[in-house]
Amino acid sequence: MQPLRSSQRLAQRMLSCSQGRISAYRSQYRQYTQLSNSPLDNPAAKASAIEGAASDTPSAQETSPSNGATHKVMTIRRPLGARKAYYMLTGGVRIGTRLFEPVLLRDACTCSMCVDPSSTQKNFQTTDIPPNIDIKSQKTLSNGDVRIKWKNDLPGFGADHVSVFSGEFLHPSSDYTSVDIPKPLLKARAWNAEMIKEDIHFLNYEDYMASDETFNRALSELVKNGILIVQGVPNSEQSVEDVAGRFGNIRDTFYGKTWDVRSVPDATNVAYTSRYLGLHMDLLYMANPPGFQLLHCLKNSAQGGSSLFADALFAARGLSPEDIHTLSQATIAYQYKNAGEHYYYQHPVIESAKRSTFGLPSILNINYSPPFQAPYLKHSAQAVSLLKRNSALRNFAERVENPANVFEYKMQEGDCVIFNNRRLLHGRTAFSAVGGERWLKGTYVDSDVVESRVRVFRERFGTEKLQRDERDKSEEVSSTA
Amino acid sequence: MQPLRSSQRLAQRMLSCSQGRISAYRSQYRQYTQLSNSPLDNPAAKASAIEGAASDTPSAQETSPSNGATHKVMTIRRPLGARKAYYMLTGGVRIGTRLFEPVLLRDACTCSMCVDPSSTQKNFQTTDIPPNIDIKSQKTLSNGDVRIKWKNDLPGFGADHVSVFSGEFLHPSSDYTSVDIPKPLLKARAWNAEMIKEDIHFLNYEDYMASDETFNRALSELVKNGILIVQGVPNSEQSVEDVAGRFGNIRDTFYGKTWDVRSVPDATNVAYTSRYLGLHMDLLYMANPPGFQLLHCLKNSAQGGSSLFADALFAARGLSPEDIHTLSQATIAYQYKNAGEHYYYQHPVIESAKRSTFGLPSILNINYSPPFQAPYLKHSAQAVSLLKRNSALRNFAERVENPANVFEYKMQEGDCVIFNNRRLLHGRTAFSAVGGERWLKGTYVDSDVVESRVRVFRERFGTEKLQRDERDKSEEVSSTA
Incomplete structure (x- = not known):
């Protein structure tokens, strides 16, 4: 009945977990596919080629936030006398006449490099977005969509990575999600x-x-x-x-x-x-x-x-x-x-x-x-x-x-x-x-x-x-x- | 496909829900038994006679709180600088050398009138405890338990209603529950x-x-x-x-x-x-x-x-x-x-x-x-x-x-x-x-x-x-x- 401690059994099957391995795993993020019918997957998922897999560029260096956005604190009176400080964006990147926070925009990209089309899983982590990410170029398309190319993009995303946001998504009333928030x-x-x-x-x-x-x-x-x-x-x-x-x-x-x-x-x-x-x-x-x-x-x-x-x-x-x-x-x-x-x-x-x-x-x-x-x-x-x-x-x-x-x-x-x-x-x-x-x-x-x-x-x-x-x-x- | 409105179908089967009915239901609380194997019940529940069912007394009148307990506000410094006011009990009913809040004690009674022994359901509502409830008499038993009789008890609970609390329950370190709070x-x-x-x-x-x-x-x-x-x-x-x-x-x-x-x-x-x-x-x-x-x-x-x-x-x-x-x-x-x-x-x-x-x-x-x-x-x-x-x-x-x-x-x-x-x-x-x-x-x-x-x-x-x-x-x- 007395269970054996791991050290007695693990020796022969434990793989060493060397420093740096996780980073190596992570660089594979945008390539991995998941084929089973586990909860990690679309039950009907099929293997699919992922765009741009051949054009990786070296990782961008992370630096301190310097994307031009400045914030000021605004105090809003809330019900029952409680007060809370909210940050109001007074800077950021300009698209048309409006300002956006580049990190939030980048995080919301749903291109097939960023979100696996069959499993709908996200292929990068929010925490890997360099704080100094910025917009390199933008173009408004005939249908109102805006196409964005990035400066200081995520490691592994090359110059060919393009994000496209709909006019609806960029509308001032949008909260960046199409979902009816549970209420x-x-x-x-x-x-x-x-x-x-x-x-x-x-x-x-x-x-x-x-x-x-x-x-x-x-x-x-x-x-x-x-x-x-x-x-x-x-x-x-x-x-x-x-x-x-x-x-x-x-x-x-x-x-x-x-x-x-x-x-x-x-x-x-x-x-x-x-x-x-x-x-x-x-x-x-x-x-x-x-x-x-x-x-x-x-x-x-x-x-x-x-x-x-x-x-x-x-x-x-x-x-x-x-x-x-x-x-x-x-x-x-x-x-x-x-x-x-x-x-x-x-x-x-x-x-x-x-x-x-x-x-x-x-x-x-x-x-x-x-x-x-x-x-x-x-x-x-x-x-x-x-x-x-x-x-x-x-x-x-x-x-x-x-x-x-x-x-x-x-x-x-x-x-x-x-x-x-x-x-x-x-x-x-x-x-x-x-x-x-x-x-x-x-x-x-x-x-x-x-x-x-x-x-x-x-x-x-x-x-x-x-x-x-x-x-x-x-x-x-x-x-x- | 168009569903019919209730008014078209309800007329013949709707019972009128007259004022006062709920109070009448409520007076039956301590008598009801539940016999099914629904989630409201102990699957093995059997009907059981409930003590004291024949000795109801008229309802006590609710009055404003006047049970002798006084409170003072104490401000406690909490982590991260947040402050919260807590009330410290400085009065209440005395058992031995310690003070208790009568409403909490009364609420915790688990006698067979208060909690159905087979289904473990509570037979009264906390909100029905008169705020002016008090202790009429108390006796410490040989095993350390304390037996309490009540003044201004809940409607329906007569002079024969007795609560017994263990020494462990009344111990200063007790928080009135034997349960390991989920943490x-x-x-x-x-x-x-x-x-x-x-x-x-x-x-x-x-x-x-x-x-x-x-x-x-x-x-x-x-x-x-x-x-x-x-x-x-x-x-x-x-x-x-x-x-x-x-x-x-x-x-x-x-x-x-x-x-x-x-x-x-x-x-x-x-x-x-x-x-x-x-x-x-x-x-x-x-x-x-x-x-x-x-x-x-x-x-x-x-x-x-x-x-x-x-x-x-x-x-x-x-x-x-x-x-x-x-x-x-x-x-x-x-x-x-x-x-x-x-x-x-x-x-x-x-x-x-x-x-x-x-x-x-x-x-x-x-x-x-x-x-x-x-x-x-x-x-x-x-x-x-x-x-x-x-x-x-x-x-x-x-x-x-x-x-x-x-x-x-x-x-x-x-x-x-x-x-x-x-x-x-x-x-x-x-x-x-x-x-x-x-x-x-x-x-x-x-x-x-x-x-x-x-x-x-x-x-x-x-x-x-x-x-x-x-x-x-x-x-x-x-x-x-």
Whole structure:
């Protein structure tokens, strides 16, 4: 059982790792190809010749920054009185009438020497860009693109290396990325019970599975309302996996890929009447709770047993800035210590992006699940005072649980509800299984998987903008409720 | 295809959600039982009578805080000049010679009324604890436990409700939780190449699978070094799942539950010689990159093709406090837009806990994977200036890639390496498949899963403390390398 130390076994197989080897490896960067189907690769990758491989030039020497850019510090007032110094560019390289930082531009080059066309991997490292890199020449093409040649380019990139940037990329409003930066809840329409009763969408199972337009609608609904219901789902234990499979791979947990919420009728045993189940989120005792949950109703002939949903985003948006700040700082611990597992994690109640957008706090996720709370830590282990934290938490809980904000819906056989587990709380009213049966089958999908699908479908179908009047309405209700 | 609005379908099945209903639900909290095998439940849960259910008292009225605790603000100097106000308790309820905050104590009660014994769910909400709760009586028992009865207890908890706290729980050094707060990298021994060559552990497959002592050793090695090698793994495509299965469920991704890194010999095609693969971490374009990676070597008769590993924690610990701060603030975006997927996420290079421990930054994860970097965002979208960020990143990259810090090991058939993907970078030297073959099969396991297993095994086998001399050695090398 005693494991052998490496020195006893390594001697004959360890290759010496001499100084300078890594640099030698690095000079091969722009040549390497990756052919396997590992996560490092495009599964469909094929070997491809890389342009310009025969024209390497000697490495440029790194020098201290001297590219002509000068910076001045500007202090910007931020919400809640915090101040932060930002650097404002007042120099740099000039393209047309505007100024750019050469290092950022060089880093963004996506030519086939810089980014492998088949694997989409980057063939150089940001840290290898010489700080004194500069533009040697530039030319605006007829289509508005700008072609740039470099002075003091990266080691291994010769005079033939040319970067081309689109007019869109260079536009003042561009932040150098085409990606919708993850801020899913910013695009959400926070709802109370009245609003969601009017707006919840029901999609037909056949359409959802077969039509990309319908599935795109489902994605939009999940971004906006964080909940939708697929109807007419076949009465099979496999179905919930099929519905989830539209997004991508399922999130497996120690509960299994899918799991059952089931009661069996037995009038003689009071235990088989299931009571009210308080509003909660699932699996907050993990660092990465599942982003989305699916519940497929296989049977619901019981009396009672309605599903409850509450939008924590609606509750959070109506809080005072002070309470939002407190709940962003204060963490609550969740724990599951049972049945051979011991999960434990502390989350802030409100997870915000570092920077706010348009003055609104950029809420990314909300974490609140009272039944799974671990004991509070002693106040000295917390960044926020107990009184402040409890007061903010009470204001938040009152809004979450306010009946005017709780959507109640009795699931029918064939319904599959899909909802955001990092935004909505869910629960269930009491029910009696006398003469009836209630059986839901559930599964999870990670936010990462759903967000990838959202991006791919947006690129295909275009972004669905929120109606301006809907957004206004949402903000109005949030601020007064 | 056009989905029907809720109002068209909901009318007949929507139950009215009247004011006050939630309060009524809530009064049932301490009575509800949960019988299914859903994630809300202990899979082995059985219905159980709950003590004291017949002795409810009317709700206490909430009043303003008046439990005798007074607070004064103390300003503590923190690293990097930041200051934060903490509240120091100078009042509260007295137990023995010490003072406690009644709300925290009440929240921590784990009696069978407060926490369901079978599901381990909490039966009340923190926000329902009246701020004026106080201790009615206390008694120290012969075993050192303290038994407390409450004044102004939670609604629904009668005079028979008694809380018992152990002497250990009430000890001044207790932070009210028995859990090892997630700070995995704090217990790590950061290594350079020389250190890991001496200390990497090889475990026998049969022992690893069959002996809990050996598996406990594996867990300790993963906490300490972040890497180990299991030897003698059967030459089957199923084996890597078996090795991973010791931790719990596998993390499925769009690459599949397991995936192949494979080259096929074909001397006529230069593409089938795989080149150097730069140091990287996997799947940083997800919000939740997998915590651990397994690679099982099925074939390695190729020339070259050694595996490379570098400990980013070693690199980070040797940085200046300013660089650590910069890399905790600066985010780098990662992207995978290929083959019908579009993943994108921004991570800080160094993910730290909010509070430092013993003056050391509490590094939780490190995120650095140059080949998958998305274009830098424009500087105005970043909290840290470009010059500062690039300088810190260059210092970090130089340390990560320093050959003295890179461990090189040629995997043998039957080896399965397990390593921390949020701490170590990995790569591969070039190899020629002429006359040989290289085939690794890989999979992932989430940090959550591994950490649960670590807690369960620690409770069983006790904590393995780092040898004091090892820790000293590690810190010494870190600070001078």
